Amino acid sequence: MAGSGTAHMRNTVDSVLTVRDLTVEFRVGKNKTVKAVSGLSLDVVKGETLAIVGESGCGKTTLARAILQLPPPNSGEVIFDGTDMTLLPKENLRSARTSMQMIFQDPISSLNPRMTVHQLIDEPLEIWDRGTRAERDERINKLLFSVGLEPDLVLNRRSYEFSGGQCQRISIARALALDPRMLICDEPVSALDVSIQAQILNLLLFMKETYGLTMLFISHDLAVVKAISTRVMVMYLGKICEVAPPDVLYSQPAHHYTRALLNSVPIPDPTKQIRTELLQGEPPSPMNPPSGCRFRTRCVGASALCAEQEPQLREVSPGQFVACHHPIV
């Protein structure tokens, strides 16, 4: 993979977010650029949870931040609710962001330690002037309650008094304060213990149903992704390998990279250990990505064609799109 193409785009009126040909590059020193995201397209339909998986450095987080224009991408369109975010003037961008909120990986450092929980959740409501003091207080209580925190006990405490799991609950309450249409979660459970991770994942599923949210869920953990997503996109070095519904992707991966990723996930059952050929080496530098298919240097199925021509995304089974010259069938 690691190819381009738009075959996986559904172009329906239900799309909450449509990203077309997004490119993000960072200049590092003289004449060197890191190609973090290269010509990537995706769409997220209302009520869907699109998960983006890949190894560190594949551009997952950069993609999420570019969607929020933090910083704006080098080129490409980000159409959210019918408007292209990349063309919006600063003031309109701020108000557009209210309906697209983000949850970060490290729950403790993403909350201001000097603010009380009340101030943290009130801040967005106050800035956007949502209701009177009493209405806002009621909203804050309701939000805290819905994320499983007891408002009376937590309102006047600060983030350092809470555990990681509780801080992530506060972050979720804060992100939902403005009734966003879309929630972007960047590795929201990676820093948490397994028992807490299950609580937060269930909470996100519950919130999604309650608030009718559309989610973009970024994670390196394939098991977490399977539990929460309705569509999965596998990324490698700034490009898409494969897009498919989770049950299809996990049971019959079409891309060699997807299969290699799945084979390296440890399964908590001593009787189900698969010992296949592991993916060798590490991803090449995004400063100088391989020609053609970006995965070809580590791919077991690579041929001469893979070096010459970049594979385009195409449908191999209903809803399953793969960018590979020699997909697994």
Place this chain on the structure above:
Amino acid sequence: MSVNFDTPRGSLEAVRGVDIEIPAGMSVGVVGESGSGKTVMCRAAMGLLQGSTVNRTGTVIFDGHELTAMSKEQVRELFGSGMAMIFQDPLTALNPVRRIGAQVSEGLRIRLGMSKSDAMARSKELLELVRIPNAAAVLKSFPYQLSGGMRQRVMIAIAIACNPKLLFADEPTTALDVTVQAQILQLLRELREDLKMSMVLVTHDLGVVAGNTDYVAVMYAGEVVEYAPTKKLFADMRMPYTEALLDSIPRVDHKSGTRLSVIAGRLPDPTNRPAGCGFAPRCKYAQDKCTTDHPELKTDPDGHIYRCWFPIGEAL
């Protein structure tokens, strides 16, 4: 063995009465959530916890030597050639201002008395043994120039340099990507076999334990609450905590959208351990007795050890 730390809030019981045996040549997994005492247990066993606030009681016997009765210098003699450790974060465990070659060869020169050039040549072999490509160049590199996976390979090369009998691996793959994790775990499996080395593998990941250990010790609130051969533990769990932990993890072999079971609540405060079973407030099988009486370790005829009044599979 027990370990207490003196803190301003009183004595913190990090490890409470742990009895554990690492059979020669075997790999023993230690699993548990953060704060369950996994790391403290390993460090205390090696005698790495020192200072006036640390109180370690009990005995640690390694290869016939009673470590707890030996002086610091005598224990130090065993580091490298007797036991070695690799850590979770290889970047902070390696010295940032010394070249890789100097760090790998240090143990060889001190423990095995090799000359500088011999030690360097052997270091290169060690780096090749842990499958580092272009070992000669890496010898001259600094840790910041290497990726996380390469750094962890360097740590492993340092740890196995003097053929230790026992390797403590403390969350060796937690900071790595899954594909690199799989490579490192495979490397550890092969090295263990070739070098006839025992290993204690500390991890929070039951998946890592399932494929890489012969025995498992499950820790909760400073105690070993279950200990059994790995296959037996997964096939026939006795401890409700182990079951709850396994049920709470998302798995790739489950259907998507499966709701996870949740362990309500959190670990008990280590400065104020409850009188009964530490897991009782979160346990779905808990009875009155569990909150008042601390459960004793029980051993099944087949050697399966657990700490529970009402283990799974027994009628109430």
